[in-house]
Amino acid sequence: MVDHxxxxxxHLVAVDCVIFGYDIRDxxxxxxxxxxxxxxxxxxxxxxGGFVKKEEGVSEAARRVLYQLTGLKDVYMKQSYAWGDVHRxxxxxxxxxxxxxxxxxxxxxxxxxxASAAHWRSISRIPELIFDHKKIVERAHYELKEGIxxxxxxxxxxxxKFTLVQLQDLYEAIYQRKIDKRNFRKKxxxxxxxxxxxxxxxxxxxxxxxxxxFIPSKYDDFKRQGFYxxxxxx
Amino acid sequence: MVDHxxxxxxHLVAVDCVIFGYDIRDxxxxxxxxxxxxxxxxxxxxxxGGFVKKEEGVSEAARRVLYQLTGLKDVYMKQSYAWGDVHRxxxxxxxxxxxxxxxxxxxxxxxxxxASAAHWRSISRIPELIFDHKKIVERAHYELKEGIxxxxxxxxxxxxKFTLVQLQDLYEAIYQRKIDKRNFRKKxxxxxxxxxxxxxxxxxxxxxxxxxxFIPSKYDDFKRQGFYxxxxxx
DNA sequence: CCAAAAGTGTTAGGCTTACACCCATGC
DNA sequence: GCATGGGTGTAAGCCTAACACTTTTGG
Numbered sequence: 001m002v003d004h005x006x007x008x009x010x011h012l013v014a015v016d017c018v019i020f021g022y023d024i025r026d027x028x029x030x031x032x033x034x035x036x037x038x039x040x041x042x043x044x045x046x047x048x049g050g051f052v053k054k055e056e057g058v059s060e061a062a063r064r065v066l067y068q069l070t071g072l073k074d075v076y077m078k079q080s081y082a083w084g085d086v087h088r089x090x091x092x093x094x095x096x097x098x099x100x101x102x103x104x105x106x107x108x109x110x111x112x113x114x115a116s117a118a119h120w121r122s123i124s125r126i127p128e129l130i131f132d133h134k135k136i137v138e139r140a141h142y143e144l145k146e147g148i149x150x151x152x153x154x155x156x157x158x159x160x161k162f163t164l165v166q167l168q169d170l171y172e173a174i175y176q177r178k179i180d181k182r183n184f185r186k187k188x189x190x191x192x193x194x195x196x197x198x199x200x201x202x203x204x205x206x207x208x209x210x211x212x213x214f215i216p217s218k219y220d221d222f223k224r225q226g227f228y229x230x231x232x233x234x
Numbered sequence: 235m236v237d238h239x240x241x242x243x244x245h246l247v248a249v250d251c252v253i254f255g256y257d258i259r260d261x262x263x264x265x266x267x268x269x270x271x272x273x274x275x276x277x278x279x280x281x282x283g284g285f286v287k288k289e290e291g292v293s294e295a296a297r298r299v300l301y302q303l304t305g306l307k308d309v310y311m312k313q314s315y316a317w318g319d320v321h322r323x324x325x326x327x328x329x330x331x332x333x334x335x336x337x338x339x340x341x342x343x344x345x346x347x348x349a350s351a352a353h354w355r356s357i358s359r360i361p362e363l364i365f366d367h368k369k370i371v372e373r374a375h376y377e378l379k380e381g382i383x384x385x386x387x388x389x390x391x392x393x394x395k396f397t398l399v400q401l402q403d404l405y406e407a408i409y410q411r412k413i414d415k416r417n418f419r420k421k422x423x424x425x426x427x428x429x430x431x432x433x434x435x436x437x438x439x440x441x442x443x444x445x446x447x448f449i450p451s452k453y454d455d456f457k458r459q460g461f462y463x464x465x466x467x468x
Numbered sequence: 469c470c471a472a473a474a475g476t477g478t479t480a481g482g483c484t485t486a487c488a489c490c491c492a493t494g495c
Numbered sequence: 496g497c498a499t500g501g502g503t504g505t506a507a508g509c510c511t512a513a514c515a516c517t518t519t520t521g522g
Contacts, residue, residue, distance in 0.1 A: 004273050004325035009288045010244035013318075013329055039238050054243045058318025058329060082316040082331045084247075084292025091238035095247055095292060097316045165501070182503070183485065205500040206493040399474075416476070417512065439473040441519040 014096040015062040016049035016133070018080065018140035019070070021105040021120055022157035022170055029157075029173040030105065030120040031137065032069070033127070037117070040091045041130040047137070048118065049096065062099040070103065071112050076156040077101040078147070080140050088132050100140040102156040124176070145174060152193060152222050155214050163201050163209035164188065193218050248330040249296040250283035250367070252314065252374035253304070255339040255354055256391035256404055263391075263407040264339065264354040265371065266303070267361070271351070274325045275364040281371070282352065283330065296333040304337065305346050310390040311335040312381070314374050322366050334374040336390040358410065379408060386427060386456050389448050397435050397443035398422065427452050 019032035036046040048069050052061040059079065067073055080098040088094070105120060121127065126137060148154050154170055168184050188194065195215050200208035253266035270280040282303045286295040293313065301307055314332040322328070339354060347353070355361060360371060382388050388404055402418050422428065429449050434442035 005246050005285075005328065008246055008285050011247045011286065011288075012239050012242055013245045013247060051239075051242050052245065052318070052329070054245075054327065055320055057320050058316060061318075079316060082292060082313060084286070084295075084331065086289055086291050093288065094239065095286070097318065163501090180485075180487085181501090182487085185502080186504090187484095202493090206495080207491070207499080207501050208493080209501055397474090414512070414514085415474090416514085419475080420477090421511095436520095439519090440521045441472080441474050443474060 012092060012094045013052040013058070014049050014094050015052060015058060015065055016047040016096050016098045016136060017062055017065050017069075017077075018047060018098060018100040018137055019066065020100065020102050020123075020140075020144060020157065021108070022173060023105045023120070024159065024162070024166055024169075027169045027173055029123045029170075031123055031126060032118050033121050033129070034069070034119070035117045036130060044130050045127045046130045047098075047133045048116075051094075052097075058097055059099070062097075062101075066101055069112075069116050069118055070108055072103060072107060075101050075103055076153055078143075080136070080143055083132060083136065085132070090131070096136075098136045098140060100144060102144075102153060104157050104159055106159055123173075148174060152191075152214070152219060155219065161197060161199070161201075161211040161213050163211060165204075165209050166201075167212075191218075191222075193222060246326060246328045247286040247292070248283050248328050249286060249292060249299055250281040250330050250332045250370060251296055251299055251303075251311075252281060252332060252334040252371055253300065254334065254336050254357075254374075254378060254391065255342070256407060257339045257354070258393065258396070258400055258403075261403045261407055263357040263404075265357055265360060266347070266352050267355050267363070268303070268353070269351045270364060278364050279361045280364045281332075281367045282350075285328075286331075292331055293333070296331075296335075300335055303347070303350050303352055304342055306337060306341060309335050309337055310387055312377075314370070314377055317366060317370065319366070324365070330370075332370045332374060334378060336378075336387060338391050338393055340393055357407075382408060386425075386448070386453060389453065395431065395433070395435075395445040395447050397445060399438075399443050400435075401446075425456075427456060 021030045021032060022028075023030060032048065033045050034048050036042055036044050048065055050061060050065040050068075052058055056064070059077070062077060062079075063073070066075060066077065077099055080100050082095060082097045084095045086093055089096075123141065126134070129137070148171075154167070154174070157170055158166065164185055167188065168179060168181065171184070172179055193214055194212045197211040197213060199211045201211055202208040255264045255266060256262075257264060266282065267279050268282050270276055270278050282299055284295060284299040286292055290298070293311070296311060296313075297307070300309060300311065311333055314334050316329060316331045318329045320327055323330075357375065360368070363371070382405075388401070388408070391404055392400065398419055401422065402413055402415065405418070406413055427448055428446045431445040431447060433445045435445055436442040
């Protein structure tokens with residue numbers, strides 16, 4: 001490629017990933033954080049990130065970072081925001097483009113996360129993070145809350161089969177508030193997005209709760225077209 | 235500043251501005267476009283843009299580009315999206331961060347725009363644009379439509395005094411559809427955002443229409459907290 | 469007096485929300 | 496048989512959306 005812009009000033013460009021996970025057992029929305037492995041701020045809590053390479057698109061870079069950390073591909077991922085203050089990174093001028101990703105914590109190989117010194121931390125107990133990473137997380141969490149109203153992305157955080165109770169727990173974890181059970185079910189069912197299976201989950205109750213799964217074709221429609229899922233407050 | 239990242243690959247980072255303007259006379263939402271002044275694609279239609287400098291934040295760069303083009307400061311401006319495909323710019327690898335800005339076309343000094351070869355073009359008749367600028371515009375227009383539901387940013391496009399008819403015309407230009415007059419007025423008035431003035435605009439009708447202006451303190455509240463302004467379709 | 473634009477209320481239907489009891493089962 | 500969590504319906508209020516005529520005044 002002919003380079004027409006040879007004389008201009010160049011910048012380091014990074015991607016940072018806000019990786020949300022949901023643990024169906026302890027019903028908490030979590031964030032995958034790492035101990036930083038290079039200077040400055042070596043050893044401090046940080047979002048997983050990396051620098052964009054010469055022959056690599058920005059979203060490719062974000063997927064690469066996620067893959068190297070978790071071994072996962074085909075993950076729901078979305079660009080969040082470009083952070084461009086001159087002094088945001090104390091190690092040099094770095095423009096970072098944050099992304100958020102949704103995975104369910106069971107998909108993740110624990111060996112892998114251990115190797116990369118990654119840890120799940122509950123969204124309600126985030127440790128101190130380097131640079132502007134706290135703001136980056138807050139923005140991503142806000143976008144998750146908004147986004148989940150418009151697209152049924154919440155399912156990305158659940159295993160393939162789940163109960164309505166588990167789905168509601170997830171929404172409560174994301175919004176950090178109680179939701180009315182009957183209204184929640186009414187709304188979700190009326191979307192015709194879910195298929196009731198004949199199987200029950202019987203670990204958490206004697207009666208057992210029916211498993212559901214989302215109907216992939218309907219789910220894809222919703223992801224494209226959007227829907228509106230608003231919630232009452234109690 | 236110590237540079238810890240000296241050996242890494244650097245990139246050109248640009249900002250592009252999607253500058254929306256509204257012309258109260260012909261009731262059209264417009265876009266400020268320029269003829270590109272350097273290679274490649276010299277002379278073709280393009281969004282106004284520029285490269286981010288070493289000691290300049292990304293949003294500062296966007297404001298600088300807007301200022302150099304229009305002479306305006308204190309403009310409503312918002313980051314839109316980072317475009318990072320390796321081959322999006324045929325002149326070299328450039329990551330661009332698009333922003334959108336709202337101004338009313340009267341604020342703009344015509345001499346200034348002539349000097350910079352900038353032209354207002356109606357949103358419904360956008361010429362062919364270089365690179366991925368069409369996609370950038372589409373995204374910004376979508377964000378404007380969504381954003382105006384949540385924040386009353388529409389006023390940024392109007393002069394200080396405006397009539398309810400003018401305000402409705404603006405919304406119709408943004409959404410490119412008709413809105414019911416009574417419902418529109420009911421909703422806008424119920425927000426207690428507007429102050430009715432004693433003065434009438436008498437150019438477009440014999441009866442004349444009362445001028446309104448937004449109450450700055452209320453407006454600021456709304457900008458911070460958000461509101462929800464949804465519209466009916468006819 | 470008439471043309472042209474401004475201004476004004478009401479109603480039906482749908483959606484949101486609040487709320488409490490029965491069901492199934494393992495122990 | 497009882498403790499535990501799963502599952503179910505209805506009514507009130509609010510918001511949205513559809514709809515048409517009167518007012519003002521310059522020419």
